[in-house]
Amino acid sequence: MTWNFSNIAAYTFIGILLIAFLLLAYKDLGLLFRSPGKNMGTGLARIWAVARITILEARAARVWLLPLIWLIISLILLNVVRPFDASERIPLYIKVLLLGQEVLLLVMLGIMACLSFPRDRERKIVISTASKPISRLEMFLGKIVGFSTVAFFLLVIMGLLTWSVLLLADRKLRDDARAQYLLSDSDYKRSVERREQAVVQGESPQAVQDIVLSPPSEGLKRLAAEGSLYAYNYITVPRRTGFSVAGFIDFQKDPPARYIKGGSSQKIIYRFPGGVLAPSAFFTAPVGQRPFFFFNFGILGQPQQQPQITVIAKLLHLPQREQSITLNLDNRGIAQWEPERPEELFGSEKGDLGPLEIAVLCPTPGVYLHVMESIDPLNEPSNIIAVGLPPDRSQYVYAPEKFPRVLGFERRDKQQINGPQANGGAPEMAIYRFTADSLKGISLNSKNQFALAMSLDVDKAGNNERDTIARVTAYNQAAPDAPSHTVIDNIRVIEKRVTDVLLPGSLLPDPAKLAGSDLIIMIQCATPKHWIALDTNSVRIELPPSPFFVNLFKSELILLCEAILLIIICVTTSLRLGWPVAVLTSSVCVILGNCAEFIKDLQGAGGLGSLGFTPSADSGSGFHLIDSTLKFFYALLEVLVWIMPNFTRFDSMAYIVELRNTPWTTVGLNFALVILFALPFIAAGYLSIRKQELG
Amino acid sequence: MATAIPAIQTRNLTKIYPGFWQNQKVAALQNLDLTVQRGEIFGLLGPNGSGKTTTIKLLLGLINPTSGDAEVLGQPSGDQITRRSIGYLPEETYLYRFLNARQTLDFYARLFNMNSTQRKRAIDFYLDFVGLDPAVRSRRLGTYSKGQARRVGLAQALLNDPDLVILDEPTSGLDPLGTLEMKNLIKELKRAGKTVLLSSHNLSDVEDVCDRVCILYRGKLEVEGTIDSLLQVQDVFKIEARHVSPDVQNQLVALLQKNGITEINTGTQRSRLEDLFKKLVLEKRAAEKMGVSK
Numbered sequence: 007m008t009w010n011f012s013n014i015a016a017y018t019f020i021g022i023l024l025i026a027f028l029l030l031a032y033k034d035l036g037l038l039f040r041s042p043g044k045n046m047g048t049g050l051a052r053i054w055a056v057a058r059i060t061i062l063e064a065r066a067a068r069v070w071l072l073p074l075i076w077l078i079i080s081l082i083l084l085n086v087v088r089p090f091d092a093s094e095r096i097p098l099y100i101k102v103l104l105l106g107q108e109v110l111l112l113v114m115l116g117i118m119a120c121l122s123f124p125r126d127r128e129r130k131i132v133i134s135t136a137s138k139p140i141s142r143l144e145m146f147l148g149k150i151v152g153f154s155t156v157a158f159f160l161l162v163i164m165g166l167l168t169w170s171v172l173l174l175a176d177r178k179l180r181d182d183a184r185a186q187y188l189l190s191d192s193d194y195k196r197s198v199e200r201r202e203q204a205v206v207q208g209e210s211p212q213a214v215q216d217i218v219l220s221p222p223s224e225g226l227k228r229l230a231a232e233g234s235l236y237a238y239n240y241i242t243v244p245r246r247t248g249f250s251v252a253g254f255i256d257f258q259k260d261p262p263a264r265y266i267k268g269g270s271s272q273k274i275i276y277r278f279p280g281g282v283l284a285p286s287a288f289f290t291a292p293v294g295q296r297p298f299f300f301f302n303f304g305i306l307g308q309p310q311q312q313p314q315i316t317v318i319a320k321l322l323h324l325p326q327r328e329q330s331i332t333l334n335l336d337n338r339g340i341a342q343w344e345p346e347r348p349e350e351l352f353g354s355e356k357g358d359l360g361p362l363e364i365a366v367l368c369p370t371p372g373v374y375l376h377v378m379e380s381i382d383p384l385n386e387p388s389n390i391i392a393v394g395l396p397p398d399r400s401q402y403v404y405a406p407e408k409f410p411r412v413l414g415f416e417r418r419d420k421q422q423i424n425g426p427q428a429n430g431g432a433p434e435m436a437i438y439r440f441t442a443d444s445l446k447g448i449s450l451n452s453k454n455q456f457a458l459a460m461s462l463d464v465d466k467a468g469n470n471e472r473d474t475i476a477r478v479t480a481y482n483q484a485a486p487d488a489p490s491h492t493v494i495d496n497i498r499v500i501e502k503r504v505t506d507v508l509l510p511g512s513l514l515p516d517p518a519k520l521a522g523s524d525l526i527i528m529i530q531c532a533t534p535k536h537w538i539a540l541d542t543n544s545v546r547i548e549l550p551p552s553p554f555f556v557n558l559f560k561s562e563l564i565l566l567c568e569a570i571l572l573i574i575i576c577v578t579t580s581l582r583l584g585w586p587v588a589v590l591t592s593s594v595c596v597i598l599g600n601c602a603e604f605i606k607d608l609q610g611a612g613g614l615g616s617l618g619f620t621p622s623a624d625s626g627s628g629f630h631l632i633d634s635t636l637k638f639f640y641a642l643l644e645v646l647v648w649i650m651p652n653f654t655r656f657d658s659m660a661y662i663v664e665l666r667n668t669p670w671t672t673v674g675l676n677f678a679l680v681i682l683f684a685l686p687f688i689a690a691g692y693l694s695i696r697k698q699e700l701g
Numbered sequence: 702m703a704t705a706i707p708a709i710q711t712r713n714l715t716k717i718y719p720g721f722w723q724n725q726k727v728a729a730l731q732n733l734d735l736t737v738q739r740g741e742i743f744g745l746l747g748p749n750g751s752g753k754t755t756t757i758k759l760l761l762g763l764i765n766p767t768s769g770d771a772e773v774l775g776q777p778s779g780d781q782i783t784r785r786s787i788g789y790l791p792e793e794t795y796l797y798r799f800l801n802a803r804q805t806l807d808f809y810a811r812l813f814n815m816n817s818t819q820r821k822r823a824i825d826f827y828l829d830f831v832g833l834d835p836a837v838r839s840r841r842l843g844t845y846s847k848g849q850a851r852r853v854g855l856a857q858a859l860l861n862d863p864d865l866v867i868l869d870e871p872t873s874g875l876d877p878l879g880t881l882e883m884k885n886l887i888k889e890l891k892r893a894g895k896t897v898l899l900s901s902h903n904l905s906d907v908e909d910v911c912d913r914v915c916i917l918y919r920g921k922l923e924v925e926g927t928i929d930s931l932l933q934v935q936d937v938f939k940i941e942a943r944h945v946s947p948d949v950q951n952q953l954v955a956l957l958q959k960n961g962i963t964e965i966n967t968g969t970q971r972s973r974l975e976d977l978f979k980k981l982v983l984e985k986r987a988a989e990k991m992g993v994s995k
Binding site: 034037041042043044045046047051052054055058059062063066129130131132133134135136137138139140141697699700701 | 754755758761762763764765781782783784785786787789791793795796797798799800804808809811812813814815854857861
């Protein structure tokens with residue numbers, strides 16, 4: 007996190023609020039945990055007394071109808087939604103069921119929490135309660151605990167119903183898959199018999215070929231046998247830098263060198279972090295003396311034409327401001343680019359605009375460009391250097407990311423690698439780099455092997471009768487030479503099901519020497535005209551799975567965190583405001599909390615720049631006035647956003663829809679976040695009610 | 702020997718309600734100096750808007766004074782720990798409508814840290830004590846008559862066996878019989894050594910039970926003292942007797958005239974409607990209890 011005016015202002019405000027709270031509430035806080043004598047007890051008991059009444063209030067408001075309404079709506083939706091593939095049905099059901107819970111629970115409990123205290127005040131019940139030995143803090147916390155308990159019970163009920171629905175759905179799915187498999191198996195056997203008969207009867211080869219043999223899907227068989235209710239535990243590669251593709255790898259080099267293929271969609275993505283390339287550097291000098299990017303590529307192959315690269319530059323937080331150019335590489339593989347119209351990329355901003363991403367493609371067929379791993383850029387050549395930076399044009403910056411990411415052809419959010427080409431070109435490769443320090447707790451079998459799990463998709467452009475075969479090559483970074491590779495051929499890819507490959511334990515890093523011992527896995531498609539589709543999580547090292555029910559429970563706990571946070575906001579806003587204003591204010595808090603990242607980015611985009619208006623030399627004073635006003639408004643919004651809880655942090659579906667076990671640390675982190683985000687609200691609530699006149 | 706700390710003491714207690722624009726201020730209470738000793742029944746009298754309820758709310762810490770201060774049972778008003786020894790019956794019954802009588806009292810008993818046995822015993826005792834019909838105890842308060850709700854309100858005020866009982870219009874909504882029971886109850890509280898602060902419009906009730914009273918008018922204390930000292934009329938002599946024949950009455954009047962007393966009012970004693978009502982209802986109830994209907 008970088009410090010700026012907005013977050014400093016927000017955290018200062020929160021700090022003052024918390025200090026004021028501690029100074030003024032120390033007596034009330036003390037009474038929460040100590041009993042001053044007869045007829046008093048601790049404050050916790052009084053909080054629970056108020057909470058019990060709140061639970062009864064919710065019961066009287068017929069909150070128990072919520073699971074029923076949710077179930078009816080969900081069952082209707084489950085009958086309407088159609089997944090792309092049968093194996094995606096359970097994840098889709100989970101999404102529908104959890105999303106329904108989230109929406110209904112938050113709306114209903116939010117409104118009830120906003121209503122409760124104003125209604126007590128209007129009906130003057132608060133007078134009777136406040137005349138008893140209970141502090142305002144205890145009354146306030148009692149409401150929060152009460153509604154949170156209601157949320158917990160509702161989620162328990164809805165969680166059990168979700169579990170039941172998913173069990174039934176899984177059983178039906180397995181039955182359907184079994185029936186479908188048996189049908190296609192009998193069709194296949196019949197086709198084989200017909201083909202054999204056709205051969206025996208001496209029919210023409212064309213007639214024999216016309217009898218299509220489509221083997222039954224192994225995926226269906228596995229689905230019927232295993233079902234879909236799993237919570238897998240696995241080690242994956244780092245999200246951004248762990249997965250890439252390559253056109254070719256030269257193992258003769260140390261470290262092995264990656265190449266992108268000319269004329270393909272493969273592109274190298276370099277990322278310069280925010281602040282390194284200050285936009286002002288591009289404006290302060292006249293054209294010709296501005297900073298420029300220096301490109302240096304080793305070239306393989308014999309091109310028919312002069313090799314070119316296409317450079318696409320964009321700010322990560324403002325992807326609409328993209329600038330691209332095609333450059334010729336000289337015979338040493340060198341080119342340079344000075345952005346001619348930097349304002350198109352950077353707008354009128356002079357400050358830090360966040361990370362800059364530069365993608366490089368090679369449009370020239372027949373060449374391969376060397377991807378230089380920026381492991382030691384000062385001593386080794388680097389693909390890209392920003393040169394001529396201020397103050398005296400002598401500064402330069404390398405793309406600081408090691409192992410720049412290479413991506414290729416993408417379809418439905420997955421990278422696709424092709425099989426052997428008709429022209430003899432090498433098949434593409436998907437490369438997974440497991441960092442050495444993540445490879446812990448892996449169990450080995452009696453043959454000292456561990457399981458690599460692959461969940462791959464298949465796209466067949468032809469050759470439909472053949473299975474898709476994958477080839478896996480594995481090595482440890484510490485021993486990169488080809489003879490030490492483990493190569494497993496003929497792996498039959500079962501679409502959307504997990505395929506296990508056993509690898510020798512010797513590939514795992516030595517715990518005593520982790521540095522430079524990453525595990526590299528490379529996947530290739532060995533079937534011509536077939537594509538294998540994969541993403542970051544497609545190849546992983548599996549650990550023993552966890553019970554699905556426990557995983558569902560964890561998702562419900564994350565939902566509970568979100569509900570508790572909303573309840574705290576609603577009760578806080580309702581302490582001094584009427585319920586309609588409290589509902590409105592809470593809704594604004596939730597909206598701001600859900601748009602936190604967007605609003606923070608707005609601040610970086612400038613004023614009118616964020617709306618797509620770019621200043622020019624003849625922009626009038628009116629333009630600048632509106633621009634400055636908008637910037638100020640965005641700054642205020644950003645301060646608010648920093649104070650508000652970031653609701654995007656609570657994602658109950660992040661793991662479970664991938665049938666992946668949610669780590670307990672994630673659940674714990676969510677609870678910690680609730681406390682962290684709630685503290686300013688509790689402080690503000692207490693300070694607002696502390697001296698409130700209840701009569 | 703240390704002097705006993707008064708149950709209630711206010712010094713220059715003032716409450717001014719600010720208007721919305723801060724220019725329409727209302728002085729609800731002005732410089733109130735009041736002392737209520739322990740063990741006495743003190744009546745707070747005054748017309749509507751005189752500041753009676755404001756005084757009570759200030760004593761309970763429900764609202765904040767503009768100036769001055771108040772002490773209750775020796776502690777600053779509004780002190781959380783002191784409130785464990787106070788019972789308060791508001792002018793209206795402000796209770797949760799979705800709870801029944803037992804749940805309501807259970808909630809308040811929990812605030813006094815009573816365990817389940819204590820709660821059950823106290824709830825049963827006070828519901829009997831205030832005379833709430835057992836048949837309605839499990840019904841939601843929303844379905845109660847005003848009198849029934851008032852009895853639950855009174856039970857919650859007494860639940861903690863308080864040292865100081867503050868009753869704001871305690872007889873409001875009660876039938877004459879309930880009023881009588883309430884007055885008896887207040888007297889019983891005094892006998893038990895409790896201090897009672899009573900605010901009421903019903904002057905006869907106050908007169909019947911209070912040791913001392915004060916009268917507020919437009920937020921100012923107009924008069925304060927014992928009932929006897931305030932109501933005693935020094936130059937009027939009164940005799941009450943039963944079965945006095947007209948002859949004897951005439952002789953008495955003649956004797957007074959003979960001694961030069963000219964302002965003489967004579968006549969028979971007239972019963973109050975309240976007494977007649979009580980007599981009738983009590984007789985009916987007694988008959989019902991014995992299974993006889995007239």
